[in-house]
Amino acid sequence: MQIRTTNAHVRDAAYAMPAALFMALLFALPLFSVLHQSLQQENGGGLTIQAYAKIFTTPLFLRVAYTTLEVSISATVFSLLLAYPIAYFLAKQSPRRRALYMILVLVPFWTSSLVKSFSFMVLLGQSGIINQMLGAFGIAPVKMLFNRFGVMVGMSHFLIPFFVFPILTSLRSQPLELAKAAAIMGAGKLRIFLRVTLPLSLPGVMAGALLVFILSLGFYIIPALLGGRQDMMFANLVDFYTREALNWPMASAVAVLLVAAAALAAMLLSKVRGGSSILSEEGH
Amino acid sequence: METRISGWRIALGAVVTVILAFLLLPSLITAVISFGSSNQIVFPPTGFSLNLFRRFFAEEGWVASTWLSFRVAIWSTLLALFLGIPAAYALTRGSFPGRKILALFLLSPVMVPHVAVALALYIYFTEIRLTNGELRLVFAHAIATLPFVVVTASAGLRHIDPALERAATVMGASRLTVLRRVTLPLLTPSIIASGLFAFLISFDEVVISWFVARAGDTTLPIKMFSSIQFEVSPVLAAISTMLTALSIVVCVIVATVQKEARSD
Amino acid sequence: MPDLQPLSRRSVIGGLTATAIASPAYIRPGWAQGKRIVIVNSGGAMGDAKRKALYDPFTKATGIEIVTASGPDLAKIKAQVERKDVEWDITDLNDAWVPAAARLGLLEKIDESIVNRADAIPQSKHDYAVGGTVYAAGIAFPTNRLGGKAPKTWPEFWDAKGFPGRRGLRNRVTDTLEIALMGDGVPASQVYPCDVERAFKALERIKPAVSHWIAQTAQTVALIQGNETDFTYTYTTRVKDLQAVNVPIDYSFKQNILGIGWIGALKGTRNRDAAMRFLAFTMDKDRQVELSNLSGDAPTYADALAKVDPATRKWLPNIADPDNLFVNAAWWDSRIEELNTRFKEWLLT
Numbered sequence: 001m002q003i004r005t006t007n008a009h010v011r012d013a014a015y016a017m018p019a020a021l022f023m024a025l026l027f028a029l030p031l032f033s034v035l036h037q038s039l040q041q042e043n044g045g046g047l048t049i050q051a052y053a054k055i056f057t058t059p060l061f062l063r064v065a066y067t068t069l070e071v072s073i074s075a076t077v078f079s080l081l082l083a084y085p086i087a088y089f090l091a092k093q094s095p096r097r098r099a100l101y102m103i104l105v106l107v108p109f110w111t112s113s114l115v116k117s118f119s120f121m122v123l124l125g126q127s128g129i130i131n132q133m134l135g136a137f138g139i140a141p142v143k144m145l146f147n148r149f150g151v152m153v154g155m156s157h158f159l160i161p162f163f164v165f166p167i168l169t170s171l172r173s174q175p176l177e178l179a180k181a182a183a184i185m186g187a188g189k190l191r192i193f194l195r196v197t198l199p200l201s202l203p204g205v206m207a208g209a210l211l212v213f214i215l216s217l218g219f220y221i222i223p224a225l226l227g228g229r230q231d232m233m234f235a236n237l238v239d240f241y242t243r244e245a246l247n248w249p250m251a252s253a254v255a256v257l258l259v260a261a262a263a264l265a266a267m268l269l270s271k272v273r274g275g276s277s278i279l280s281e282e283g284h
Numbered sequence: 285m286e287t288r289i290s291g292w293r294i295a296l297g298a299v300v301t302v303i304l305a306f307l308l309l310p311s312l313i314t315a316v317i318s319f320g321s322s323n324q325i326v327f328p329p330t331g332f333s334l335n336l337f338r339r340f341f342a343e344e345g346w347v348a349s350t351w352l353s354f355r356v357a358i359w360s361t362l363l364a365l366f367l368g369i370p371a372a373y374a375l376t377r378g379s380f381p382g383r384k385i386l387a388l389f390l391l392s393p394v395m396v397p398h399v400a401v402a403l404a405l406y407i408y409f410t411e412i413r414l415t416n417g418e419l420r421l422v423f424a425h426a427i428a429t430l431p432f433v434v435v436t437a438s439a440g441l442r443h444i445d446p447a448l449e450r451a452a453t454v455m456g457a458s459r460l461t462v463l464r465r466v467t468l469p470l471l472t473p474s475i476i477a478s479g480l481f482a483f484l485i486s487f488d489e490v491v492i493s494w495f496v497a498r499a500g501d502t503t504l505p506i507k508m509f510s511s512i513q514f515e516v517s518p519v520l521a522a523i524s525t526m527l528t529a530l531s532i533v534v535c536v537i538v539a540t541v542q543k544e545a546r547s548d
Numbered sequence: 549m550p551d552l553q554p555l556s557r558r559s560v561i562g563g564l565t566a567t568a569i570a571s572p573a574y575i576r577p578g579w580a581q582g583k584r585i586v587i588v589n590s591g592g593a594m595g596d597a598k599r600k601a602l603y604d605p606f607t608k609a610t611g612i613e614i615v616t617a618s619g620p621d622l623a624k625i626k627a628q629v630e631r632k633d634v635e636w637d638i639t640d641l642n643d644a645w646v647p648a649a650a651r652l653g654l655l656e657k658i659d660e661s662i663v664n665r666a667d668a669i670p671q672s673k674h675d676y677a678v679g680g681t682v683y684a685a686g687i688a689f690p691t692n693r694l695g696g697k698a699p700k701t702w703p704e705f706w707d708a709k710g711f712p713g714r715r716g717l718r719n720r721v722t723d724t725l726e727i728a729l730m731g732d733g734v735p736a737s738q739v740y741p742c743d744v745e746r747a748f749k750a751l752e753r754i755k756p757a758v759s760h761w762i763a764q765t766a767q768t769v770a771l772i773q774g775n776e777t778d779f780t781y782t783y784t785t786r787v788k789d790l791q792a793v794n795v796p797i798d799y800s801f802k803q804n805i806l807g808i809g810w811i812g813a814l815k816g817t818r819n820r821d822a823a824m825r826f827l828a829f830t831m832d833k834d835r836q837v838e839l840s841n842l843s844g845d846a847p848t849y850a851d852a853l854a855k856v857d858p859a860t861r862k863w864l865p866n867i868a869d870p871d872n873l874f875v876n877a878a879w880w881d882s883r884i885e886e887l888n889t890r891f892k893e894w895l896l897t
Contacts, residue, residue: 010380011459012373012377012378012379012380013374013378013380015370015371015373015374015378016370016371016374016375016378016386016390018366018367018371019368019370019371020371020386020389020390022367022427022430023389023392023393023427023430026405026408026423026427027392027393027401027427029408030401030404030408031396031400031401031404033404033407033408034403034404058889058893060889060892060893063893063896064892064896067896082303082306085296085303086300086304088296089296089297089300100535100536101304103531103532103535103536104307104308105304105307106480106531106535107307107308107311107528107531108308108310108311109484110311110524110527110528110531111310111311111314111524111527111528112505112520112523112524114508114516114520114764114766115314115317115516115521115524116314117767118317118325118327118516119309119311119313119327120310121770121771121774121776122774123309123310123313125774125775125776126774126775127774127775128774146759146760146776157306157307157310160303160307165439165477165481166439169440169443172443173442173443189292190292204439207435207439211394211435214394215394217395217397218397218398224719224764225764225767229719229760229761229895230895230896232892232895232896234397235397235398235399238397238399238400239399240888242399242623243621244622244644244884244888245888246623246648246652251399251403252400252403255396255397255399255400256400258396259396262395263388266388266391266395323789323792323793324789324792324793324795325766325770326773326793326795330793330794343596344595344616403623403627406627407627407631410627410633411631494619494621495623495624498635499586499588499615499617499635499636500586500615500617502617502618506618506619507591507618509618509619516764516766516770517592517593
């Protein structure tokens with residue numbers, strides 16, 4: 001019996017082989033060249049860590065690293081606050097209506113972020129629709145764009161769908177009887193939500209948070225379009241060194257550090273309860 | 285009790301409405317702009333016209349780029365599903381050593397900034413003499429979308445009770461039969477969801493495509509991105525409107541089909 | 549095909565006839581039937597204008613087909629040349645790229661026996677690229693706010709008290725440094741070599757009045773339209789297009805920054821001869837006039853200006869005006885990385 005299961009497990013592993021092989025050949029190998037590139041000297045020659053040394057001694061990099069972390073964390077929280085009610089609402093719908101609402105959640109994907117930044121100005125700008133409405137009630141215009149709030153608006157608009165799906169999956173895998181039992185025992189809706197539904201959906205929240213946080217780390221066009229002068233992201237520097245300065249060792253070193261930050265986040269989260277649900281098992 | 289429940293419902297409904305409005309209003313404004321009569325992005329539009337839509341079909345490259353994006357998105361989605369679904373199965377059902385590391389490895393493309401992937405793939409594709417531009421795009425997009433397929437499909441698989449599969453096995457069905465007759469049908473919603481995700485991400489991807497595409501293989505995002513150095517073409521608004529409309533139509537069809545295929 | 553610019557079709561036909569009648573020596577019809585070259589440009593309205601004024605007439609005259617690809621990119625050029633996998637023959641180049649690309653050996657040397665550009669303005673000549681257009685950038689302002697009072701020169705732009713209003717500059721160090729020096733009172737002729745310390749001091753002074761450090765060109769004018777900012781640094785063509793649709797915006801032609809729209813051939817192109825012939829074609833005076841009519845950028849021949857349609861001509865910068873400043877990309881070449889780091893750091897504080 002023991003041998004049979006072992007064989008089965010090996011067979012299970014075989015299902016992942018095509019994907020693993022594909023990724024090894026077309027992703028790991030090329031990426032290794034990035035690591036190698038980051039250790040090159042700017043003008044050829046032997047291996048060196050000068051690119052890393054430069055990053056850690058230049059104030060710009062440290063500042064931008066800090067901003068990137070700050071923006072990514074707050075974008076994750078901001079997106080979560082918007083995505084959770086949607087996921088909760090979707091979980092309560094019939095499959096058919098759920099599918100229809102899902103379409104609405106995915107609509108933002110189809111509009112290029114450049115055009116979107118213009119639409120946001122029409123909506124949230126100093127003379128935008130919302131500020132005009134506020135003005136009608138005698139309220140002074142609120143600055144909602146070209147600051148950190150604008151960055152949050154633009155990023156969460158893109159990131160919400162990535163959060164909704166894992167949370168929804170998590171919410172739907174909860175046995176309905178639990179909430180019912182709590183209701184029978186006289187618990188109010190809010191109490192059931194806080195004591196039963198929310199804790200049980202944490203694996204989905206964690207999985208979504210990891211995904212959204214990592215995606216946020218690589219953002220730079222949206223912060224540049226909707227943020228203030230200080231909202232500069234790390235990926236911006238990768239782009240500058242790759243495309244403008246043509247300093248590929250520097251670009252690669254910055255990229256390697258970004259990957260390291262993402263991997264670290266993944267590892268930390270997998271230690272947190274439910275965090276590893278993105279990787280598999282113990283989902284519920 | 286009754287009032288408390290409806291109070292909760294109303295609050296939730298209000299919050300959800302505001303959030304959905306936040307998600308949809310920019311697209312709505314874009315749609316209004318796209319029917320404007322001027323050749324610039326202006327709001328409110330000065331008149332009604334289909335001019336921007338006409339320009340999409342008349343100007344060099346827009347239609348060809350759109351088709352290329354569709355082709356690449358479809359092929360890369362199929363490839364990502366073909367690789368990702370079995371991998372998700374192995375990761376959720378198997379318990380072999382190194383499983384977690386394998387999972388991390390398959391998810392790693394989301395962790396690497398696209399600029400870095402782009403440069404790496406560009407140099408690599410050139411070195412292995414992969415000269416077919418469309419194939420380059422399909423491979424690159426499959427890498428970028430695979431993590432989403434694996435995550436979505438794994439979530440779906442965890443949702444399916446392994447007891448069902450065991451029961452079928454006990455009744456004498458072979459492993460492959462169980463997979464084909466029990467697991468895959470139950471997994472259909474997840475497969476559709478992950479396929480949709482993969483398609484959307486591929487269709488939207490610009491940074492990697494920009495690098496790996498060869499001359500002439502201009503996807504829609506590449507064309508959009510390249511024309512923004514000095515201006516934002518108002519044709520983009522028309523494209524957004526058409527894609528949004530198209531996606532709604534496709535999704536409604538999928539939703540209808542899905543309703544028949546599942547018993548929730 | 550909608551008739552977007554009624555003017556253009558007529559002038560294309562006119563241009564074609566002129567080419568057919570007076571074919572210069574470098575064009576031999578039928579010389580290369582079935583040959584094709586790949587040209588990379590930035591697309592958009594400029595891409596369409598080039599298709600009409602340069603590419604199609606070139607194919608007609610030489611039989612060489614032209615395939616366009618989107619998005620000139622210095623990194624891609626470098627990768628192609630270094631990996632000896634050159635698939636682009638010709639590419640548009642930014643000012644800043646030309647010295648860098650030449651230094652790194654990414655471009656073919658211009659074959660002066662094929663390309664005749666003797667009469668062109670000196671700023672448009674480089675051993676490894678030809679300058680086909682001149683673009684101009686300066687101050688744009690709204691005409692429906694602030695009583696129409698707007699800064700027209702850089703010292704006025706720097707005078708936040710005299711000209712109250714929110715300012716928009718670019719979030720890159722190139723151009724911004726030059727503007728700062730002119731704002732501080734340095735005449736255009738003495739901007740280079742740039743006094744970096746003085747420029748940063750001047751920037752420090754204007755910083756509180758700058759509401760936006762703009763990432764993308766399209767935003768420069770969109771922000772004025774949306775009443776997010778009042779005076780921004782932008783290109784003539786952006787303002788011209790918006791005026792055409794009655795947006796209340798105007799532009800100052802004083803103290804403009806002038807740049808060259810460069811074109812070069814990639815080192816190792818398999819169609820070097822055809823590429824050089826195309827570069828020669830772009831330096832043809834009539835072609836440049838035609839391109840100017842369609843795009844709104846100026847030709848690189850001083851005497852060609854008079855031939856441009858009057859409606860377009862009023863939007864062209866005066867390339868002979870000593871108050872205008874031609875970008876000196878060679879000065880930037882060795883300093884861009886260091887100054888960019890310093891500038892971005894300065895932006896963050």
